[in-house]
Amino acid sequence: MNNLRSVDLNLLVVLDALLAEQHLSRAAERLNMSQPAVSHALARLRRTLDDPLFTREGGRLQPTLRALELTVPLTEALSQIRTVLTPDQFDPTARHQFWIAASDYGTTLLLPKLMPRLRRIAPGIDLTVTQHSREAMIAAVVDGAIDLALGVFPSLPPQIQSHPLFQDSYACLLDPGSQPHPFRGLTQDLYWSAPHVLVAVHGEAATEIDLHLRHHRRARRIALILPHWSVAPRVIAGTDLILTAARSSLEAAADDLALLPPPFTLPPISFVAIHHRRRRADPALRWLLEQIRIDLPG
Known part of the structure; x- marks a missing residue:
């Protein structure tokens, strides 16, 4: 690569926008530049880095391996430069x-x-x-x-x-009227025998609760996995399901249901x-x- 003094560092800003947008006109709009100016900057980048950097696939610019390798160090470098040039105090009235x-x-x-x-x-x-x-x-x-x-x-x-x-701390949400009768509170026997609701983005099952239980050689039956905290409490009424989640996420749904501590110790959230x-x-x-x-x- 050329000596740093001979490199226009504005080209790095163009490369950062092209990597983010992978589209010439969108990168130009992001940079408030004309599309020919961005194309000219890309040509200079290709000469400087001795790599095509992008290939056209349909309407997109597909980064080369060299361009992908530059993504993280480029982001870090630009972030450091912005930190140096940014005032010590942030103006909240600015955009x-x-x-x-x-x-x-x-x-x-x-x-x-x-x-x-x-x-x-x-x-x-x-x-x-x-x-x-x-x-x-x-x-x-x-x-x-x-x-x-x-x-x-x-x-x-x-x-x-x-x-x-x-x-936060864990709590258990359940419908006492749908549990085995007579309901005498949330015992460990009831917890292990009941079906459970799990909140996990993209279906992940290794939550802190289950990792903790696994460490103590216990496991629960997961009957329903949901990606959203806000929906989970609504499926408890009229079922024998138990939801174990952060207490603050369950308190608003506890009016007609039972919000109880787990029948064993769980780590804080x-x-x-x-x-x-x-x-x-x-x-x-x-x-x-x-x-x-x-x-x-x-």
Whole structure:
């Protein structure tokens, strides 16, 4: 590669947009450039890196292996440059887009209070919230596809920084009238014999509950797997199903049902925010974390 002094670093911004959009005109729109200007920049990138970088497949630009190898280091490099050039203080009155990944459990707890305040004090802030599996959230943070992920992450790679937000506990939701009579409370015998509801994105079955039970050589029968926390409590009434989930996600549904502690000890639920360590000095991200913390569950 040429000496750094001879390289136009603006080309890296173009490459970043092309990798993200994989489409010439959309990359040009994202960069507020003309399509011929982006095409010219791509030609210069190809000469500089001695690689075609993209091949046309239909209407898309398919990255070459070399381009894919550059994706992560390019994202990290541009993030570091933006951190250097960004003021120490974030201006919440400016236009800014945040990308967040969270389950509906997390968004239900945080967004109803967070959004009214953001609209009041920072109307230029836009949030895009997506839902992925836990592994996909971590991968998106590592790749720079999202700014922040909110959830429960028992293990994280070293490049990820975690910020504790709050702790919750497990509770069990059931319909006493649909359990074997006479109902004498949630005993261990009833828990092991009953069918259960599992909340898991994309059908994953290795939740903290089941890993904990497996460690103690126990297992439960999963009769229903759902991807959404908000739907799960609604399927309990009129069935013998038991839902074991975060207490705060079940309290609103407990009026006509029984909300009981598990008949054995389960570890607490630690809800955290995670981002890449390269973003730890980012004033915009620090500001967003401060806003999230204001409305944490007590």
